[in-house]
Amino acid sequence: MLRIENVSKDLGEFTLKNVSLDVKDGEYMVIIGPTGAGKTILLETVAGVYPPDSGKVLLLGNDITHKPPKDRNITMVYQDYMLFPHLTVGENIAFGLKNRKVPKDEKETKVHEVAELFGIDHLLHRYPDTLSGGEQQRAAISRAIILNPTVLLLDEPLSALDGQTREKLRKELKRLHTIFGTTIIHITHNFEEVFSLADRVAVMNKGEIVQIGEPDDIFRRPESEFIAQFVGVENLFRGACRKQGDGSYIDVKGLHIVSSTCVSGESVYASVRPEDILISREPLDASARNSFQGMIAEIVDNGMFVRLSVDAGIPFVVVLTRQGYEAMNLSEGDSVYLTFKACSVHVF
Numbered sequence: 001m002l003r004i005e006n007v008s009k010d011l012g013e014f015t016l017k018n019v020s021l022d023v024k025d026g027e028y029m030v031i032i033g034p035t036g037a038g039k040t041i042l043l044e045t046v047a048g049v050y051p052p053d054s055g056k057v058l059l060l061g062n063d064i065t066h067k068p069p070k071d072r073n074i075t076m077v078y079q080d081y082m083l084f085p086h087l088t089v090g091e092n093i094a095f096g097l098k099n100r101k102v103p104k105d106e107k108e109t110k111v112h113e114v115a116e117l118f119g120i121d122h123l124l125h126r127y128p129d130t131l132s133g134g135e136q137q138r139a140a141i142s143r144a145i146i147l148n149p150t151v152l153l154l155d156e157p158l159s160a161l162d163g164q165t166r167e168k169l170r171k172e173l174k175r176l177h178t179i180f181g182t183t184i185i186h187i188t189h190n191f192e193e194v195f196s197l198a199d200r201v202a203v204m205n206k207g208e209i210v211q212i213g214e215p216d217d218i219f220r221r222p223e224s225e226f227i228a229q230f231v232g233v234e235n236l237f238r239g240a241c242r243k244q245g246d247g248s249y250i251d252v253k254g255l256h257i258v259s260s261t262c263v264s265g266e267s268v269y270a271s272v273r274p275e276d277i278l279i280s281r282e283p284l285d286a287s288a289r290n291s292f293q294g295m296i297a298e299i300v301d302n303g304m305f306v307r308l309s310v311d312a313g314i315p316f317v318v319v320l321t322r323q324g325y326e327a328m329n330l331s332e333g334d335s336v337y338l339t340f341k342a343c344s345v346h347v348f
Contacts, residue, residue, distance in 0.1 A: 001025035001183055002151055007045060007055030014041050015207040018055070023151075026181045030194050032218075033204035034230065039187045042204070043153045046185070047076045059150060070099075075144035076153040079160050081136040083128040089139050090115070090124035096147045114142045117179070118172060134165035138172070145180065154186040158193065170196055191219075191231070203227055221346050225269055228348075234317040235272040241265060241347075247289075250347070255313045258289040259345040268347050274319040276344040279308065280337050281328070288341045292316075296334045312338055 002023040009016040016038050023029045031039050044050055046057055048069035057065045064072050075096075083092050090111055097107045115121040118138040128136055137157060144152055157173075158166045174197055177184060186197060194201055194215050201218045203211045211223045222228040228236050239252035241262035248263070249256040250270050262268055278284060283291060294312030306325040308318045316338055320328070330336070 001027070001060065002046070002185075003056075003058040004042070004046065005056040005058065007042075007052045007057065009041055009045055009050055009052050011041060011050070014038055016041055016045065016052070017207040019207070019209055021202060021209060021212070023183060023185060024199075026183055028177050028197055028199045029183075029185045029202065030198035030200075030215075031185065031187050031202045031204060032189065032191075032194060032230075037204040038207040039204050040155055043076060043155055043185060043187060046151070047074050047153055048072050073147070073150045074153060075147055075149040075151075076155065077137075077140050077144050077157050079156040081128070081133075081140045083136060083140055083143075085128055087127075088124065089120065089126050089128070089131070092128065092139055093124075093142045093146055095143060100147075110146055114146045117176070118142050132165070133161050134169060137161065137169060141173075141176070145176065145182065148180075149182065151183045151185065154184060156187050156189065159189065166190075173197060194218075203230070205230075220273060221348075222271070223348055228269065228271055233271045234274050235277075237270050237314060239268065239270060241268050247342070250345070252314055255292065257345055258342045259347050260342040261345070262347045271346045272316075272340055272344055274307070274317045276340050277316065277318045278339040279310070279318050279320065279328070279330075280339065281334075283337050284339045286339055288339045290342065290345070291337060291339045293335065293337055296330060296332050296336060299330065299332055310336060310338060 004019055004021040007016055007019045014036060019042060033039055045052055048067060051066055056063055093115060094107050094111045097110060112121055115124055120135055120138050123131065123135060158169055161169065170193055188194065198215050200212060201215050202209050203218060205226055211218060211227055219231050222231060222233060237252045239250040241248055241264050242251055243264040247258060249258045250262055250268060257270060259270060292312040294310040296308055297311045298309040300307040304322060306320050306322060308320065310316045310318060318338065
């Protein structure tokens, strides 16, 4: 549907390096990465703000690399809304339709339909500076979606909003995608948005796409140390893979972590999700092949969940529900056992 082929762009401080990405028709693609990774430049290159130094952008099989933005049927919404301050909300939403010379009656009907969808139909007479941040962003998204774009680009559209407003608008974006089926590319630093909105995720770093996959793939099976650290993978260890009978283990500072996937002789990273680790006061009689004794070094109460740091020769983080934590009556300094399956050890 949308194909980015080997696109490079050098703007000095920000660059794209041979970026390729295929976005499917109707897909909600989310792009994440650190500040300066090239995420916004990529969207602006797709929108036609910048021509690439090399490579192609194809939409529905047509080469649009050098088409002007107005001829692409691609709309973009920025973090800071970019509404015209001298126009009312209704005039802002209708701006693109006016440029397309849509008849007045049809234009007014569409404006009211879209404004009603976003719950701002009662604000059409107001000016942007009299609106809240959430209302301004609803107006900006309405202005973009009313044009029925082939692709909608969203550059951190929720990041400037307070938590409650952000959650409401996130739900509205999901509903919008369901109603219109528009192909969307959305930049964010918020991982809740990734899991609630994305069909697939692309991770960018230093102008390159370094991994593409479904949210669960990115967060549970990162393909590099950078991605693991960026998405907040805990229990990340560096070690050497060794042969053991018919299987293998990873030697991490003398601790042997059994893995079903590592290849003997390799220096690897291994990670275990905190929620995949069982904690107990006595050794468990289970089929899991990893079991280590340790001491609780720290307990952090996060409200619904409790994070435990356990020293088992190397530091592990375990997450318990509040109910589970209170039932076990655990304290710092307690001796515990950690148990997890070999298949829970992700190796890269």
